[in-house]
Amino acid sequence: MRMKLMMAILLAGSMGGAALARQAQPAPRPAPPAAAPAAIGQYPALKTLLDRYVAEDKTPGVVAAIGEGTAPPSFIVAGRVGSAAGAAPASPDSLWRVYSMTKPITAMAAMMLIEDGKMSLDQPVSDFIPAFRDMKVLTDPANSLASRPAARPITIRHLLTHTAGLGYNIITKGPLLDEYNKRGINPAQVNAGMEPDMRKVRPETLQAFAERVATLPLIADPGTVWSYSIGLDVMGAVIEKASGMSFDAFLQQRMFGPLGMRSTFWTVPQADVGRLADNYAWVGDNRVPFDPAATSVYLQPPSFPYGGAGLVMSARDYDRFLQMLAGGGAVDGVRVMKAQTVAVAMSNLLPAGVTFSGVAGGTGGDTNPLQGYGAGGSVYLRDVPGGAGKGTYGWGGAAGTVAWVDPTRKLRGTIMVNYFPSDKWPLRADVIQALYADHRP
Structure with missing residues (x-):
């Protein structure tokens, strides 16, 4: 419950919880000349x-x-x-x-790789991360994780436009939301007080994160609905594979x-x-x-x-x-x-x-x-x-x-x-x- 609340605060702006103690800041470093x-x-x-x-x-x-x-x-x-x-x-x-x-910024990095010929807009994400090859789609999202095979693969375009069928704590509901929280699908920082608990369940690397996302069912067939998502976080893992270097x-x-x-x-x-x-x-x-x-x-x-x-x-x-x-x-x-x-x-x-x-x-x-x-x-x-x-x-x-x-x-x-x-x-x-x-x- 605590994780759900904090991610709601971070991503959807729903306020709750006690005030944190204010601490004095150190003297500011001089800004770069400009x-x-x-x-x-x-x-x-x-x-x-x-x-x-x-x-x-x-x-x-x-x-x-x-x-x-x-x-x-x-x-x-x-x-x-x-x-x-x-x-x-x-x-x-x-x-x-x-x-x-x-x-x-992440999306423009992906577009650079498309320009380089390292990937294409409608290329399957599974070409870079094979775990996305056989995705499933929820059939009864309000009540269970029951699923069926996805009608088509997730593509680069889908990740860039939030049409991959992936979820996000601000829109995902029911059992899938519980699973996201349980498996640490929380790619964001909140504050120092909450980070230790979030880090316990969050994957330790970007590639591990993407592969874990691929084990969970989608909320819709790729390319069928706009649904705000973790697509640009997964894109970071694709960029690593396509570029041969770390995302950052x-x-x-x-x-x-x-x-x-x-x-x-x-x-x-x-x-x-x-x-x-x-x-x-x-x-x-x-x-x-x-x-x-x-x-x-x-x-x-x-x-x-x-x-x-x-x-x-x-x-x-x-x-x-x-x-x-x-x-x-x-x-x-x-x-x-x-x-x-x-x-x-x-x-x-x-x-x-x-x-x-x-x-x-x-x-x-x-x-x-x-x-x-x-x-x-x-x-x-x-x-x-x-x-x-x-x-x-x-x-x-x-x-x-x-x-x-x-x-x-x-x-x-x-x-x-x-x-x-x-x-x-x-x-x-x-x-x-x-x-x-x-x-x-």
């Missing part, structure tokens, strides 16, 4: 909004990175990385748990290093704790420390790199990733993907007959019905009046972070906060309204 941000006056409505969120104590701090076209970002900053008096001011280089905003090493070599993303971590170095935001939980109208930076679970290595929810990043670094997408695979003359690959990744990749109408905000997703789904993120199929344009690609995180690239309006945005549930406040909607009002021609 060019001065563009003038705040470019986005007055957004600046006013973020200042108000801090003034009303909805969050201790918030950072926005906004870019137009492929230009460097402007940073709008308010507040601090925690509520304590000694907390460092929030900055472009503060560190935030991005949770499901890890998914687009592949990302460092092919993406983080070339793009100069120096504040992107699976494990936060002790020297950088002062930059790490505290993570909070809203219990009713009370905001309580949930994963304080000084004792954060992210200061210790995870069981394995979680491709669906594992990264801690700065707003500067996440914008660097988005700037690469906006630039068709290149930033400042450094190319990591072909423009055609990026265009495919940011298009609607759902299998024929499958639709996506959004998910609840607490998952890091969105509920706008005008969407398809690309490689690890939603894709707007039509312009939204006063908001995002057709082709807008992005996703959010369970602790309130949001990121997107809008190729129609030539705009990209990253918003960093850390609190559960992510939809405690309508930050996503408020930011879109303010930013697109500022950006209106």
Whole structure:
């Protein structure tokens, strides 16, 4: 029961449990040198909004990175990385748990391997992980694990678009949810207090995790329904097999290093704790420390790199990733993907007959019905009046972070906060309204 509650808190934003003791942070490490941000006056409505969120104590701090076209970002900053008096001011280089905003990064890594010819979009996952060769599908999900053979194999496309029939603690119910919890299918970190119990049942390696997932039945035939899932975590294991290197090493070599993303971590170095935001939980109208930076679970290595929810990043670094997408695979003359690959990744990749109408905000997703789904993120199929344009690609995180690239309006945005549930406040909607009002021609 405890595991179910904690995973619900992490992934769906359902609050419960007692407050954790707040501990003082060490002195912050100086942020890396960087060019001065563009003038705040470019986005007055957004600046006013973020200042108000801090003034009303909805969050201790918030950072926005906004870019137009492929230009460097402007940073709008308010507040601090925690509520304590000694907390460092929030900055472009503060560190935030991005949770499901890890998914687009994992998906683009997979697209790199498709570009390399190491795998293809509709190739069976079992070519890389044979345990997925003979999958089963539940026949009575509410009452048992009874199953039948799956109608077709799981493919790379299915993992990228959450159409593999895999589950997730936020959507899986009944006996299969119990089995997920029993077998440690919990690829995410919550806080230092909960991690020992979670680690006892979680597989010790990414490959062991994927192989254990393959022993459990699916909730639907692959390619038939959109169902939020651990698909991008399994994709990390596929990337290892296809690339011949560890998942985290592949990302460092092919993406983080070339793009100069120096504040992107699976494990936060002790020297950088002062930059790490505290993570909070809203219990009713009370905001309580949930994963304080000084004792954060992210200061210790995870069981394995979680491709669906594992990264801690700065707003500067996440914008660097988005700037690469906006630039068709290149930033400042450094190319990591072909423009055609990026265009495919940011298009609607759902299998024929499958639709996506959004998910609840607490998952890091969105509920706008005008969407398809690309490689690890939603894709707007039509312009939204006063908001995002057709082709807008992005996703959010369970602790309130949001990121997107809008190729129609030539705009990209990253918003960093850390609190559960992510939809405690309508930050996503408020930011879109303010930013697109500022950006209106």
